[in-house]
Amino acid sequence: MVNLKNRGLLRGLSLMTGSLVALLSGCGPKEVAVAPPPPPPVVVIPPRPMPPLGASPNMVVPALAVDGSRRTVNTGVSNAQMVWNLRSAYNVAALNCVGPQYEPILAGYKDFLKKHLKSLTAANKALDKEFKTRYGAKSVRERESYQTQVYNFFALPPVVPALCNAAMGLSVDLQAVPAGQLDGFAVTGLAKAEAPFKEFFNSYDQYRADLAAWESRYGAGATAGAPATTTPVAVAPGLSQQASSR
Numbered sequence: 511m512v513n514l515k516n517r518g519l520l521r522g523l524s525l526m527t528g529s530l531v532a533l534l535s536g537c538g539p540k541e542v543a544v545a546p547p548p549p550p551p552v553v554v555i556p557p558r559p560m561p562p563l564g565a566s567p568n569m570v571v572p573a574l575a576v577d578g579s580r581r582t583v584n585t586g587v588s589n590a591q592m593v594w595n596l597r598s599a600y601n602v603a604a605l606n607c608v609g610p611q612y613e614p615i616l617a618g619y620k621d622f623l624k625k626h627l628k629s630l631t632a633a634n635k636a637l638d639k640e641f642k643t644r645y646g647a648k649s650v651r652e653r654e655s656y657q658t659q660v661y662n663f664f665a666l667p668p669v670v671p672a673l674c675n676a677a678m679g680l681s682v683d684l685q686a687v688p689a690g691q692l693d694g695f696a697v698t699g700l701a702k703a704e705a706p707f708k709e710f711f712n713s714y715d716q717y718r719a720d721l722a723a724w725e726s727r728y729g730a731g732a733t734a735g736a737p738a739t740t741t742p743v744a745v746a747p748g749l750s751q752q753a754s755s756r
Contacts, residue, residue: 555728559720562713563668571711580708583656583663584700590636592696595660597622597630599703600684602664603677612674618681629692663707672706 561567572582579585584595604619623630641649664673680702687695 556724558728559717559724561717562710565668565710565714569714571714574715580711582704582707583659584704588636588640589693589696590633590640592700593629593633593692594637594657596696596700596703597633598657598660599664599673599700600677600680602661602670603673603680603703606665606670607674607677612678614681615674615677618684622684625689626687626692629690633693664703666707666710669707669710672710673703676702676706 561569572580575581584592587595600615600619600622604616607615637653638649641653645652680699683699683702684695
């Protein structure tokens with residue numbers, strides 16, 4: 511028989527063993543809660559760059575020369591050609607700038623033709639001589655071809671509204687030019703008529719640079735909120751405009 515003394519000892523040992531087991535159990539590795547992975551970042555793709563003033567995405571603009579100047583149909587021409595090209599720009603504005611706000615353009619153009627008739631006639635004769643000297647029997651065809659380019663230039667649809675605004679200023683300037691002094695004003699006047707077009711060409715070059723950067727980063731098939739692809743877009747050159755003759 512187990513006496514009382516031994517029974518108490520066994521009970522104590524049992525309690526100690528239970529405590530030790532509990533203590534050792536508490537020292538074991540604990541489970542650590544693992545946070546779920548964060549959701550993938552949302553890539554917001556900006557809109558694809560668009561041509562300025564609603565222009566065609568595949569048009570060709572006059573190139574920049576090494577010195578940074580823009581080579582256009584008005585570059586490097588004689589003074590007589592400047593006079594005639596100024597007349598052409600004014601003519602395009604008179605035909606295309608319609609509406610009450612542009613009435614001074616048509617009225618000014620009619621006055622321009624009357625006041626500077628002698629200067630315009632002299633410039634026309636000088637150009638016939640220049641083209642005859644340069645092209646011989648082909649002079650008429652060459653002049654007509656060049657003049658079509660001039661009208662195409664000033665009739666470029668996206669820029670016509672800006673040409674209208676420029677022509678409003680030209681109408682005022684030309685009123686102050688006395689008869690017989692149109693040659694001296696031609697350089698300044700033609701530059702004013704051409705300024706909106708050069709500004710547009712600069713904007714178009716910037717659009718093409720922005721588009722190339724967008725294509726490189728997001729891909730040709732990407733749209734806002736959609737996965738990007740890496741297929742480049744081929745931009746085909748080409749410009750077709752209707753023009754008046756000389």
